[in-house]
Amino acid sequence: MSDPIPAITLPVATVPVSLGDRSYDVLVGAGLIRDAGGPVAAIAGRRPLIILSDETVAPLYLGLLTRALESAGCRMMDPIIVPAGEATKSFHHLEAVMEILLSRGIERGAILVALGGGVIGDLGGFAAAIALRGIDFIQIPTTLLSQVDSSVGGKTGINSRQGKNLIGAFHQPRLVLADISALDSLPRREVLAGYAEVVKYGLIDRPDFFTWLEENGTALVAGDAALRVAAVKESVAAKAAIVAQDEREGGVRALLNLGHTFGHALEAEVGYGGELLHGEAVGVGMVMAFDLSVRLGLCPPDDLARMRRHLAAVGLPTGVAHLSRGRWTVDALMAHMAKDKKVKDGGITFILARGIGQAFTARGIDAEPVRAVVAAALEA
């Protein structure tokens, strides 16, 4: 079978994540899985590598990556392959991965290589965080979402019946290789879901980037490689700048949760079976956060209209009426939001906006406008 990596030549960008002795580089470019040997071997040397991947990604890229690493002299253990999809971020699959790692007698020098989307990065990163109380891991993200967001910053974890990502650890990777060539095999719906997290950076604090996305988003989603490199690079730089200030979300990092207080509640309500992808939920959640900001008199209605227009223009949902079909209640979604990790002294923390590129954190918001926003999203 021929390799699915086309021969495009684009410069590789390096974005540093500056965290003292936990600093690492994110390399962004085309063909980085094929060329992974050098950068991975520079970290691993002769330490054993175990690739974790899923049943969709492994047939596409596991052979290519394994050959690249073996050619560079890396010591490869047998890979671990788990089912694809959000439901794999569970205790059940974490246990399975841990038992395989331990049954193989791994030592603390072993390095886990997460090859896949955010599910594999979050699950693999968490397994690495707790195996023998912590082994190194490397992220090789293969979805747009994981390249622009989940592979960077060290949030790892699994879901609980009580909600998204409620069990986890901060554990930074040693290296991230974002190969935009891998996005060529990604279904359009998954590209769009990742694009929502790209838009997030513009909405948080990069208004010029948002304007750039308005001009280039459609071509980027359609597959333009140079635009994808530019957007991944800018997104990673935006995230790295925030994470470097606040690794463990004591303050400014909460801005990266724009759209997530609402979005995670929607995901928990619909379940983790793929009806609503994380990025789709975040897109709807960002509309809800801007809607709330407008209702509170904090944000010009034109900015809400503009961001909603852009999400819709690329093809993202901006409400959940098509999923809810009258089944979901405002009370149920409010109950999910009450379990958000940003709850403090029983009060929900919201990420609101004074406009595009002007997000901020707010507490003590009355329930009534929040309920009105949720009710509106269930009808939109």
Ligand SMILES: NC(=O)c1ccc[n+]([C@@H]2O[C@H](COP(=O)([O-])OP(=O)(O)OC[C@H]3O[C@@H](n4cnc5c(N)ncnc54)[C@H](O)[C@@H]3O)[C@@H](O)[C@H]2O)c1
């Ligand atoms: N840790 C963080 O900071 C962070 C940030 C954002 C999101 N997340 C988490 O990330 C998860 C979502 O990640 P995701 O959107 O990457 O989902 P995912 O990992 O489920 O990948 C989406 C689908 O695409 C398939 N796939 C992956 N790469 C492919 C490729 N190159 N070609 C074809 N198919 C491919 C996967 O098998 C899967 O079916 C959520 O659990 C979310 O909570 C974490």
Ligand SMILES: O=C(O)C(=O)C[C@@H](O)[C@H](O)[C@H](O)COP(=O)(O)O
């Ligand atoms: O890195 C962060 O910080 C983020 O909030 C990025 C989010 O896109 C991501 O979905 C994250 O997993 C959400 O974090 P959580 O703490 O709300 O689970």
Ligand SMILES: [Zn+2]
């Ligand atoms: Zn997210």
